Amino acid sequence: MKGQVTPYLTFNGNAREAIDFYANTFQAEIQGIQTFGEADFPTPPEAAEKIMHARFGKGDFVIMVSDSFLGQRVESGNQISLALTLETEQEIQSIYDTLRQDGTVLMELQDTFWNSKFAKVQDRFGVIWDLDYPKA
Known part of the structure; x- marks a missing residue:
């Protein structure tokens, strides 16, 4: 396999804060943010402003980020x-x-x-x- 693996990070509702933190830390550009409310499928009001997909990067360094959808809990761990x-x-x-x-x-x-x-x-x-x- 040739190419770069792009990490995809999922958060429990604080993806927007994480995007700002990481973009600032790595002096990267936020390349796009889409909320669940902007998606073309039914979304509960409490999820409308949560991040469905975002991407930021600098050169070859790229990370994608999202919030988990309602009812899907993310556990922090040392598996990655x-x-x-x-x-x-x-x-x-x-x-x-x-x-x-x-x-x-x-x-x-x-x-x-x-x-x-x-x-x-x-x-x-x-x-x-x-x-x-x-x-x-």
């Missing part, structure tokens, strides 16, 4: 992490500092034996990020 390779030490430091705010550091940002600067952070939404800056 998102690996992100960064281009500069300044970039990894900035993203690390932002993600750890109100989150949990699983591995401090540090130089590693595999010749990278690396950190593992579970952000305030429960998403786990593997941040890697390969050294030359």
